[in-house]
Amino acid sequence: MATTPNKPAAAGKPVAGKQSKQGFVYLPLIAGWLVPGAGHFLLGKWIRGTLLAVSIIAMFVLGLAMQGKLYTSAQDILDMLGMAGDLGNGLLFFISRMLGLGAQPVETTVADYGTKFIVVAGLLNIIAAVDAHNLRTGRKSS
Amino acid sequence: MIHPSHFTAVLLFSLFASIVFGITMRDTPRRMFRYGAYCFILFVGSAIVLSWVMFLIAR
Numbered sequence: 774m775a776t777t778p779n780k781p782a783a784a785g786k787p788v789a790g791k792q793s794k795q796g797f798v799y800l801p802l803i804a805g806w807l808v809p810g811a812g813h814f815l816l817g818k819w820i821r822g823t824l825l826a827v828s829i830i831a832m833f834v835l836g837l838a839m840q841g842k843l844y845t846s847a848q849d850i851l852d853m854l855g856m857a858g859d860l861g862n863g864l865l866f867f868i869s870r871m872l873g874l875g876a877q878p879v880e881t882t883v884a885d886y887g888t889k890f891i892v893v894a895g896l897l898n899i900i901a902a903v904d905a906h907n908l909r910t911g912r913k914s915s
Numbered sequence: 916m917i918h919p920s921h922f923t924a925v926l927l928f929s930l931f932a933s934i935v936f937g938i939t940m941r942d943t944p945r946r947m948f949r950y951g952a953y954c955f956i957l958f959v960g961s962a963i964v965l966s967w968v969m970f971l972i973a974r
Contacts, residue, residue, distance in 0.1 A: 821938050828931040835927060838917045886924045893928070897935040904939040915942050 801909045805902030807863040812905025825901045832894035833865050836875075841887025843875030855888070861895025929958035 805812025810826030813819075837843075843866065844856035859866050869875055879885050907913040919927065937951025 824934055825938060828934040832928075832931045835917070839919070839924075840916055881918075882921075883918050883924070886921075886928075890924075890928065893932065897932060900939050901935055913942060 798909060799906065801905035802902050805905040806861070806898065809863070809865070809898050809901065812902050813908070816905060816908050818905075818908070829862075829894050829898045829901065830865065832890050832897070833862055833869075836887040836890030836894060837869065839887030839890065840877060840879070840881070840884040841875060841889070841891045842877070842879050842884070843869055843891060845870070845876070855892055858892035858895040861897075861899040862891070863898060866895065925959060925962045929955050929962075933958065 801812035801815050804815055808826075809829035810822035810824075813822030813825060844852055844859045847853040847856050875891065879888055904913065908915075933951045933955035936954045937947040937949075941947045941950045
């Protein structure tokens with residue numbers, strides 16, 4: 774597909790709209806990590822934020838519903854990578870851990886898919902949070 | 916607890932990942948939609964092709 778990548782803004786000159794002029798520059802990044810879509814909500818991107826939130830939360834919940842596992846310890850390299858992905862879910866991960874969800878061992882193929890759904894939801898949430906940060910700094914124009 | 920078929924899992928995964936890719940990788944709604952649809956077709960298409968390849972290898 775012949776689509777050009779996003780154009781970067783001139784160095785040090787944010788070009789995003791009125792929403793990016795005030796406040797802590799990393800707030801959309803942190804908020805977007807903690808709550809899927811919140812970074813875009815802070816910037817007034819309501820539709821994008823809603824689509825991101827629905828997609829990421831649905832993927833996380835489906836992963837748990839498929840009896841996927843939440844990584845709780847990092848004993849080898851694969852566990853560490855899985856936990857890094859899970860941590861990308863922000864508060865969803867911590868709340869689920871507190872509620873004891875995703876603690877059962879993986880015994881079926883579908884449960885393994887569920888584990889991957891949870892990890893990928895976290896990675897997608899990090900991408901979404903970085904996108905909100907890029908909108909905030911003007912690296913992404915709109 | 917839900918137990919979707921493998922193909923349903925592929926469709927769900929592709930749908931959600933494509934939505935996020937479309938929104939984050941492009942900067943206008945039209946291009947977001949086109950890129951999201953492109954990613955979705957590639958996800959599902961590659962899963963079908965690889966499934967057939969593995970089926971034929973396993974025979």
